[in-house]
Amino acid sequence: VSLTIANQGVTHPVATISGSGVVGSKIQIGNKSFSLTDNDVFYNEIAVNKAPRIDWSVSRTAGPAPFTFVVDGKSCFDPEGKQLTYKIDFGDGIVSSSDSVSHTYTAEGNYFVKFKITDPEGVTSETGTQISVWNNSFLPNIPPTVSMSSPSSNSQFNDNTYIDLKVNTLDVDGYISKIDYFATNTVSPFETIKIFTNDGYPLVGKWLNPIAGVWDIYAEVYDNYNLKATSSKKRITVKHIDITQLHLPSELTNAHIFPNPLHDTDLYLNCPLNNTKYTISNLAGMNIKEGVAQQGLNILKLDGFKSGIYIISLTNNHDKINIKLIVQ
Numbered sequence: 001v002s003l004t005i006a007n008q009g010v011t012h013p014v015a016t017i018s019g020s021g022v023v024g025s026k027i028q029i030g031n032k033s034f035s036l037t038d039n040d041v042f043y044n045e046i047a048v049n050k051a052p053r054i055d056w057s058v059s060r061t062a063g064p065a066p067f068t069f070v071v072d073g074k075s076c077f078d079p080e081g082k083q084l085t086y087k088i089d090f091g092d093g094i095v096s097s098s099d100s101v102s103h104t105y106t107a108e109g110n111y112f113v114k115f116k117i118t119d120p121e122g123v124t125s126e127t128g129t130q131i132s133v134w135n136n137s138f139l140p141n142i143p144p145t146v147s148m149s150s151p152s153s154n155s156q157f158n159d160n161t162y163i164d165l166k167v168n169t170l171d172v173d174g175y176i177s178k179i180d181y182f183a184t185n186t187v188s189p190f191e192t193i194k195i196f197t198n199d200g201y202p203l204v205g206k207w208l209n210p211i212a213g214v215w216d217i218y219a220e221v222y223d224n225y226n227l228k229a230t231s232s233k234k235r236i237t238v239k240h241i242d243i244t245q246l247h248l249p250s251e252l253t254n255a256h257i258f259p260n261p262l263h264d265t266d267l268y269l270n271c272p273l274n275n276t277k278y279t280i281s282n283l284a285g286m287n288i289k290e291g292v293a294q295q296g297l298n299i300l301k302l303d304g305f306k307s308g309i310y311i312i313s314l315t316n317n318h319d320k321i322n323i324k325l326i327v328q
Contacts, residue, residue: 049080049119049121049123050079050080050123051079051119051123051124051125052076052077052078052079052084052117052118052119052123052124052125053076053077053078053079053125054073054076054115054117054125054126054127055073055075055076055077056071056072056073056075056076056115056127057071057072058070058071058072058113058129058131059071059072061129061130061131061132062131062132062133063133063134064133064134064135065105065106065107065108065133065134065135066104066105066106067104067105067131067133068102068103068104069102069103069131070100070101070102070103071088071096071100071101071103071113071115072099072100073086073088073099073100073115073117074099074100076099076117078119080119082119082120083120084099084117084118084119085097085117085118086098086099086115086116086117087114087115087116087117087118088101088113088114088115088116089113089114089116090103090105090111090113091111091112091113091114092105092111105131105133107133108133108134108135109133110130110131110132110133111130111131111132111133112128112129112130112131113128113129113130113131114126114127114128115127115128115129141173141174141223141225141227142171142172142173143223143227143228143229144169144170144171144174144176144221144222144223144227144229145169145170145171145229146167146168146169146219146220146221146229146230146231147167147168147169147231147232148166148167148217148218148219148231148232148233148234149166149167149168150164150165150166151163151164151165151217151234151236152234153234153235153236154235154236154237155234155236155237156236156237156238156239157210157236157237157238157239158238158239158240158241159209159210159211159212159238159239159240159241160209160241160320160322161209161210162206162207162208162209162210162285163206163207163210163217163236163238164204164206165181165195165196165204165205165206165207165217165219166203166204167179167203167204167219167221167231169203169221169229171223171224174223174224174225175223175224176200176201176203176221176222176223176224177199177200177222177223177224177226178197178198178199178200178221178222179197179198179203179205179219179220179221179222180194180196180197180219180220180221181194181195181196181197181205181207181217181218181219182194182195182217182218182219182220183195183207183210183215183216183217184215184216184218184233185213185214185215186213186214186215186216186235187213187214193283193284194284195207195210195217195284195285195286196285196286203221206285207284207285208279208281208285208286208287209281209283209285209311209313209322210238210285211238211283212238212239212240213237213238214235214236214237214238215235215236215237215238216233216234216235217233217234217235217236218230218231218232218233218234219231251272251273251316251319252272252273252276252314252316252319252320252321253321254270254272255269255270255271255272255276255314255321255323256269256270256323257269257270257312257323257325258270260325260326261326261327261328262302262305262325262326262327262328263328265301265302265303265305266299266300266301266302267299267300267302267325268297268298268299268300269293269297269298269299269300269312270296270297270298271293271294271295271296271298271314272295273295273316274294274295275292275294275316276292276293276294276314276315276316277290277291277292277293277314277315277316278290278291278292278293278300278312278313278314278315279312279313279315280300280302280310280311280312280313280325281310281311281313282308282309282310282311283308283309283310283311288305288310289302293314302327305327306327307327307328308326308327309324309325309326309327310324310325310326310327311323311324311325312324312325
């Protein structure tokens, strides 16, 4: 009598009994007992090792370089509940043994990612997918978008204060590298002035001491490829306030400057209070010089000031006064 086990390593190995005198005999395999007939062929019911099951994902499969994606195989499992080992071959010389990993292709091309899992008995399962990467320089640059969020349309302001400037902007394939805010006078000569500029972030600004009138405010932004976008305009009104009619602290009203008009670089500020902050700005609201003055005579060096009209703002605690300066 001979017993042959065939097809080992598969789910249902086959046992074949051949020879004479085996009819009615029994064979014991594990805890199973089988009755045999002459030349009987049967399937045993002994559990055999099963291949591990693949359950993986790739976050994305195509895009411009540099192209970053994630391979996640954490959901793979072994039917017998044993520990798996992983091999992820990215096709560019990089191989990972992690069950989840991020990878970046820096060069264009078609790559094939091979994903393989192995159980402790050496039984494997594998799959793969193609990743396509192209050169970003061949893609057209998408211009940014921008809209004004502050000031709001039909807002009113006084010319002895400031106006907050804010935008909502988006650049889907880069970043904002520069922003300019402009104000256009709505009456003749329809002059446009730049009231704030900034290279990069933050994208907010202030128009200090805005000029009285009705203005259209708008912004222009540039992306890192120097493409420009222009916002729609917001119309505002700036009213003139006669500071001589305001209720001001008696101490600051005693402050004065000389000579005015200024023909030299030295401006004298006679300040009635210690630790008084001064800010000198042009009519576009841009700060040109600032500092702290003490009680008594202060000398302000105005080197490089161009001819024109400037506003000197003096602030002490909650008290403030503006003085007009003419540079000739």
